Amino acid sequence: MDKYDKIVDLAKRRGFFWPSSEIYGGVAGFLDFGPMGTLLKRNVERRWREAFIHRHHGLVYEVETPVVMPSRVFEASGHVDHFTDVVVECLSCHKRFRADHVILEQAGDIQGIEGMTTEQLDATIKEKGVRCSECGGKLGKVTTFNLLFRTSIGPYSENVAYMRPEAAQGMFVNFKNIYTTMRERLPMGLAQIGKVLRNEISPRQGPIRLREFTIMEIEFFFDPESPNCELLGEVGDKKLRLLTEDLVAAGKTDPKEVTVEEAVKKKMILSEWQAYFMALSTDFVSGLGAPHDSQMFVAKLASERAHYSAQTFDQVVKLDRWGWVEVSGHAYRTAYDVSRHQQFSAQDLSVFKKFEKPQKEKALVARPKVSVISAECKSDTGRVLAAIKGSGAKGLMELLRSGSTVINGVTVRPGYVEFIEEEQTIAGRRFVPHVAEPSFGADRLTYLAMECAYTEKEKRIVLRLPRSVAPVQVSVFPLVNKDGIRENALEIQNLIRADGFLSDFDDAGSIGRRYARSDEIGAPLAITVDYQTLQDGTVTVRDRDTWEQSRISVKDLTGYLREYYRR
């Protein structure tokens, strides 16, 4: 058993996670979280909320939008056209595979396979003699498969809708509205923690590749002409391990370690806000237990990037079985999404920024020569004047350069207009904000925390989860279930609970077995109530990692826990 198998085994046995609908044979790509897993995942989400939302209140706001959104949203976002994988079907057994995966499995690494067209993949299958990995049959033509889960809303099946593959679109369609409500300030981030679905063709990596998972995402809107991050100073000297586009293109796998400041100065990261969030992400993932040197940010090549991104870094962490696995994505989405929704909805989603003081600006103006026009056009004069007024000065000058032109049914001659440069007063400027997006998978991070915490000690499993994410904070054991010891232990549990600590009461089996169980769920501390407790009011507190025990007075217990958990 490798580490992955051991964790999956532990996860099932101790109530962390397992395949969904298991009594019906399980469903690939869906996971159920049990009591311990749910507590752990909630803690991962809480830490993210603290790190990315709460500390930025007034700058970043959490919102909540539906999982199901109408087709139009994903037509605008480009997902209906572009959110596809390549699929190929066996002509004999009719099993379907992800085309690139089946090729890689059988033909080994092939450069640039991520960017290949279906025709190129067909050719590669032929050239390499790739066949069905189930039955060895001949493979059909490669086609594309849209990864959106499809449904329809209401009693009319033609009202197509999709389950969102990212929380982002719910924030883009609401940007303008919330911008207005929250007093028209930029930069402004919108954040969301919620379920998303991607209909993967054949996911086989348990918690690493899910069809339904929880995303934690920020869309951070800023003025592209004021792209500076005012908080960059707070993280300027933090270290990032970067595998830049250059290095990736050159086939390198060792990242450069640079400070955030340097990465921004040398334009390795295009957006300062993106750099800021990458620094926070490093701290966040470290806080879940991943060592700094098993993390890095890998740039996506242009051919691999999503259709909306000008620069993307994947934050990857090295896992025992799966190698470097993406735990967050950092995309510089520019003005793409809001512009698209502006176009598809025909709503003005741009923002207006007043200049500190109105600015003078030279502008080309088309001034009609009214006397010439009225002399020549007579009763059409009004229509000609309207035609001139209704045209942009620049475009009209261009048109008239090659002679007369017809606008709205009337002829406009070059002699009707004079073009002059005029100084105008401009109050501000209208633009669509740019967006930096950090986006995390909560389920993968939950698994990651478990793998990073997994250790064995004297042939037993100890899950050394960081104190702030451990599902249970204290285990409470009565040494025996008689002589009032059980009641005493329950009272102590109530005391701890009243102070806001989550404790697990366990009175079954030997103390040794109970310690082992407590270590397996990663409870940092275990308290045992025994006969001495009845005499002197002290309990044994045992440390999960050192297995050391000390006696602490019950009356000092909550103070001890507060100190231990830094509350």
Added chain:
Amino acid sequence: MDKYDKIVDLAKRRGFFWPSSEIYGGVAGFLDFGPMGTLLKRNVERRWREAFIHRHHGLVYEVETPVVMPSRVFEASGHVDHFTDVVVECLSCHKRFRADHVILEQAGDIQGIEGMTTEQLDATIKEKGVRCSECGGKLGKVTTFNLLFRTSIGPYSENVAYMRPEAAQGMFVNFKNIYTTMRERLPMGLAQIGKVLRNEISPRQGPIRLREFTIMEIEFFFDPESPNCELLGEVGDKKLRLLTEDLVAAGKTDPKEVTVEEAVKKKMILSEWQAYFMALSTDFVSGLGAPHDSQMFVAKLASERAHYSAQTFDQVVKLDRWGWVEVSGHAYRTAYDVSRHQQFSAQDLSVFKKFEKPQKEKALVARPKVSVISAECKSDTGRVLAAIKGSGAKGLMELLRSGSTVINGVTVRPGYVEFIEEEQTIAGRRFVPHVAEPSFGADRLTYLAMECAYTEKEKRIVLRLPRSVAPVQVSVFPLVNKDGIRENALEIQNLIRADGFLSDFDDAGSIGRRYARSDEIGAPLAITVDYQTLQDGTVTVRDRDTWEQSRISVKDLTGYLREYYRR
């Protein structure tokens, strides 16, 4: 404008909620929550988690299961067959309506309409002359419409799946597994907070009737032979306002007010655990601001109950426009769901409960008279003995009462068997647990909290949300943005934030306008930093409800807030 319209208006203007995908014209039954609404909803969820899960840790566990589940799950649960509404289409304009709604709208109240068959509804439409409410056209035949949102998993469209209409099934399919993991103890509750979807035919009540909403649900499993709730004493003298089945059937609308103890003793509530949760629910809903006398529990008549329920109470709260609206449902689901999954999955989902000591039990035993059989049946003797052994003693006795019978191709005569009562030793008993289910809608409750808090004072809106659910705890205002006052205010905000309080910094517009804004989002306190702050280190603290102001020293501020928020 009635209260509902006023709240919807406020909700949009201040970032609470609004129709989803509004830039595309909105989608009925889907809501977007903005910055304030999301904070409020998270607080509603947090309070529920505290009241129903955290205080019961060790007894109730939170779990998380997917929104999308395979078809088989909902075949077993009965939703594929029974989770339907009645729909009717206009033959002219082809608009579709919920049949019972369109009838009620045009023909007024009709007793028993909830239980009518499609044929009965057809007859009612004819009799009452009900027509299309859009175009006045003739209506077609009433049909049923399944409310499950349908999709498919993976690249094969035949893998039908549905979005869950309740979180419950994810807990039923996992019951046995988690029961085993959590040391085989009953009672045990599983809880879940998550998205569910119901494809309502034409929802028109904003946050009150949604197609996608957040459910907060417990499935509480207990031994039907030990149905007592050990926590009932804690709530025994709490008052419940009950409209029992008798009262409902008699057309009464005034509830009886009884203590929880009385309701259980008089069998008004069948399950003690259900009664316990109903008591918690009353406190919970009161804590969101609903007065006790605008709440009650209404029993569902047998004809109105869901297919799985032996008794159901809806907790309803009186709203200004919508009248009595359900905010939670309390169903006694008995062993229905787990039994159905046991049947459909062919897995043993029952639990085994060992008796304290093995019990002697009298049982009917069929003892074959071997000498008689071998004499008569010769070479068939073995088959006859097997037939007798394979039959239950009780059933066999029944069969033989009316003479000989044929079992598996051999004839068994009454003279072949003698029936005796034998004492047997039984170690324990195997059973499928019963389930009590409290189930809440978080979105409706979020709206409810707003409606209960809505007041007007001197023509301004004041949202008097309870302290523990208000989205923002403190507003912070610099009196002016100069002379270091803004910086001072920002420092105070940091101080408050470091102590875990959520504060909203507002430096735009007059102080009066800022107070008004703060009252509209329901911030209980507002702090103003002014010139006096620079001199004596005090700030103005203003109370949302009384509008009274007092001066408090900055160094006492966090202590003051802790006291105010009882932390």
